[in-house]
Amino acid sequence: MAREQVLTTGTNRPVQQQRTDKGWTPSRRERFLDHVAATCNVRAATEAVGLSQSSVYALRRRDPAFAAQWRMALLAGYDRLEEMLVSKAIAALEGVAVGDPDTVVCGAISIEQAIKLLDRHRSIVKGGSGHREQRSRATQAETDAMLIARIKAMRGKQERRV
Template identity: 40%
Template sequence: MAKRNWETTFINELAETSNVKAATKAAGVSQSLVYKRRRQSAEFAARWYAALAEGYDSLEMDLLARLREGRLEDVDEDGNKRKYDIGTAFRCLLAHRESVAREKGRQTLQDEVITMREINAKIDAQRAREERAAELEAKRQSTSRDGE
């Protein structure tokens, strides 16, 4: 599997399961490889943390839905019942609450930086257009005075 493919598969599975072991299995790579990649690549690490934040959001929504519906077990396609472990879900959410909040804050800050960069680029472009228009107007006035 090509490098990009395993990374994408790993990140997608991590977002779906919030489980590094399951994600490495789905990607066909070792846990040591993904942890090494995370240490070496800031971009991969950012994608990793964003996937975990997405996964925990999903877990939280699933937990809320189950509590509201009173659905504490599922039945798989073979008819086997699987009890949903509410306590473990809560402990998992609490254990990672701070890191997820930190990641969401980082994403918000990054979004704000991008927005400010885009606003500044638009302001700079507008200023450049105004300066060009002023230069053209000055040139036009100079030309019309020379013609008099």
């Protein structure tokens, strides 16, 4: 197997280049994102590229660009899913066959599964908690300010007791 370039990032460090046969290579990232856009299924997408779910979630946490690409792939997948549901609903009403089986990208999905995915998507779009959003870490200054405020509050309580 040919080696591919992998771009890795470190905290406040420039991007370093490595050569490896394993891990989240650019082609694996692209295949993963394509699969997510087609199916909205992260588990199936990681299986399709031969890597673990935990590794893709770790990559999303440390790579904001990949996290944005993942979100866009999900949005495209949800749009596609919604289009498929509308198409099926129209076909059922008109008695017309749905789609060309040679152009179908994703596997079978029940209407119930599709509706649940769309509900989750809508809650995310509206700012709900359809899934865990990436949390950013507090800066040193934010942490210091929070600790100082708590210490002052504790001292104030202690002085009121005396």
